[in-house]
Amino acid sequence: MGEVEIRVTREELRVIKDKKREIEKRFRDIGGLKRTLAYLKYSLLLEHRNRLKTRLEELEKKHLELVEFEEKARRDKEILMKIRRELSEENAKLRKMLEAKK
Amino acid sequence: MKVVVRSDSKWKKVVFNVPDDVFNEIEKNAEEYGFRMDEVLKIILIDGYVEGDVKKEELKELEEEIKTLEKLLYQLEGKWSPLKFKTYYIALDNQNLAIQLSGMLAENKRLRKQLGLPLVNRKELEELIHYYMGFNK
Numbered sequence: 001m002g003e004v005e006i007r008v009t010r011e012e013l014r015v016i017k018d019k020k021r022e023i024e025k026r027f028r029d030i031g032g033l034k035r036t037l038a039y040l041k042y043s044l045l046l047e048h049r050n051r052l053k054t055r056l057e058e059l060e061k062k063h064l065e066l067v068e069f070e071e072k073a074r075r076d077k078e079i080l081m082k083i084r085r086e087l088s089e090e091n092a093k094l095r096k097m098l099e100a101k102k
Numbered sequence: 103m104k105v106v107v108r109s110d111s112k113w114k115k116v117v118f119n120v121p122d123d124v125f126n127e128i129e130k131n132a133e134e135y136g137f138r139m140d141e142v143l144k145i146i147l148i149d150g151y152v153e154g155d156v157k158k159e160e161l162k163e164l165e166e167e168i169k170t171l172e173k174l175l176y177q178l179e180g181k182w183s184p185l186k187f188k189t190y191y192i193a194l195d196n197q198n199l200a201i202q203l204s205g206m207l208a209e210n211k212r213l214r215k216q217l218g219l220p221l222v223n224r225k226e227l228e229e230l231i232h233y234y235m236g237f238n239k
Contacts, residue, residue, distance in 0.1 A: 002122075003104040006143050013109040016116050016147050023147055027105075027120050030127050032151040037135035037142070038161060039154035045164045052171040059178050063185070070189040076230060077192055080199040083227055087206045094213035101217070 107147060193237050200234035203227070 008016065016023060026032065103125035105118040120128075132142040145151075207224065214221055 003106060004139075004143075005106045005108060006140060006147070007108055007110075008144075008148065010109040010111065010114075012148055013107060013114060013116065016107055020116060020118075024118060026146050026151065027118060027128075028124060029151070030124070030131070033128065033142070033146065034131055035153075035155060036145060036151040037131055037137060038156040038158070039152050040137070040145070041135045042154075042156040042161055042164065045161070045168060049164060049168050049171065052168060052175060056171055056175050056178070059175065059182065063178060063182060066182070066185055066189060070185060070192065073189060073192040073196055076234070077196050077199070080196060080203060080230065080234075084199060084203055084206065087203065087210060091206060091209050091213060094210070094217060094219075097217055098213060 105143065193234065196234040197237045200231040204231050204235070207231070 103120045103122055105120055105125075107116045107118070108114065128142060128146075129139060132139050137145075207227070211221060213219075
């Protein structure tokens, strides 16, 4: 007969000793085990699903903000380049006017 | 199969003699539901069973939903990095433009003063310059 060993705390061992008959019944109750494992798996999956949903919502919000910022930055770049060109021309003109005045 | 339960004390133990077919069935279920055997044994020994009833279809539905969410997350993360990279460099260009424009504006004001010309109100441009000068690298 094979053997498998499992470690528990002293307190847990005391409870296991007291409930030995109940546990022996549990070992034979494969239906109960199936139900429990299905329930635990469902709870774990539910937690995982909720974490994913939260993460997705956060990332969607951040992504939208980034898309908006990228659009604004692109528009601003065009504006800034246009003003730079205009201001460069205006300053050149003003410098000439000042030269002429001297 | 002999299931030996021990605590830290070497001499204290509880032994369960589980028929091999029952033990095999337990192992099969552990694998099917994705639990380790030690986790399942602790459920049997310590936690006990629950009354909740979850159907296989419900589990499958939830797994499908998780797959869909993971796929969406993966797609969005894939878009995120290149967009962040692109936006960063546009904002950096704007910062350089803002630095240049700040100097050009100062020169413009000085030249206008020297020529006795009225100063032009460029409040919006100044705000834009200020915005991009503060862009955090």
